[in-house]
């Protein structure tokens with residue numbers, strides 16, 4: 006399988022490379038791209054991989070089977086559909102396609118059945134929304150959600166390398182450079198993204214719209230206030246929710262304890278430093294609202310490494326899901342993968358078992 010990572014030198018792209026390594030994804034050829042050629046390249050499985058400028062011509066000529074986009078909305082808007090037309094499957098960390106009709110917004114632990122055989126573009130949702138959704142989904146399944154309100158505490162790495170660098174420079178005494186809406190060192194900034202017409206920020210709009218889409222609850226009552234804090238990595242969220250059915254903390258614990266991708270802390274707290282570089286969403290401090298006579302109003306604290314579960318890990322899990330659902334299929338070599346139509350490739354695969362000792366490759370099913 007030929008796997009392209011567009012934005013391979015950024016923090017999300019670099020994390021995708023690490024997650025591909027760790028999860029032993031079979032990669033025949035890794036293709037790395039950035040906004041320009043980079044002589045220093047990137048490391049993958051102990052080897053240096055050259056980084057090319059991500060032009061349409063170059064990407065199509067390189068014929069990836071799967072393209073991970075880990076760059077801005079512009080690159081995805083310009084290049085993703087062209088790659089799909091050339092036969093690739095796109096897994097896109099930008100916001101470009103997330104809310105498009107007939108484009109699934111998949112968190113494999115939550116809504117794997119949103120994937121259909123004809124889908125070729127798989128956006129990875131906003132990192133804050135993914136962390137929130139992994140924690141809400143077991144509650145929605147158990148007792149139903151009537152409303153959700155969330156206040157976030159978002160790490161600077163959510164703004165990419167620029168965010169990390171901005172905090173590091175301010176810590177050394179440099180003046181804020183405008184990366185954030187206000188100084189970030191020894192501060193909190195209640196604005197993530199630009200403002201829209203009615204006072205919400207872009208991040209707040211995304212958290213609401215994308216969480217609703219992932220939960221399959223387009224009408225769910227929701228509100229979000231998103232805040233940047235001087236934390237390097239992992240987003241935290243204070244969540245206030247109302248359930249449809251009356252329930253208890255013990256029943257919510259039961260639902261969360263067994264939920265895929267969730268680590269429940271029944272006692273004590275959990276902080277972003279503790280969950281750095283992990284793939285689970287951590288939930289703590291599940292408790293009822295003070296003096297709620299209805300048994301339907303609760304609060305919880307949710308923390309997740311937004312570069313991993315909120316971005317790179319979720320992207321690689323989507324690839325794994327496509328393989329298990331045979332949206333991507335195992336083949337014998339890259340030549341079969343790229344040059345035969347699906348039927349012919351399938352016939353060849355059936356006729357010729359893979360040579361012993363050679364790694365199997367994967368092809369997209371058209």
Ligand code: 2RA
Nearest residue numbers: 131132133159163164
């Ligand atoms: C942020 N969720 O934290 C956004 C984008 N990664 O800035």
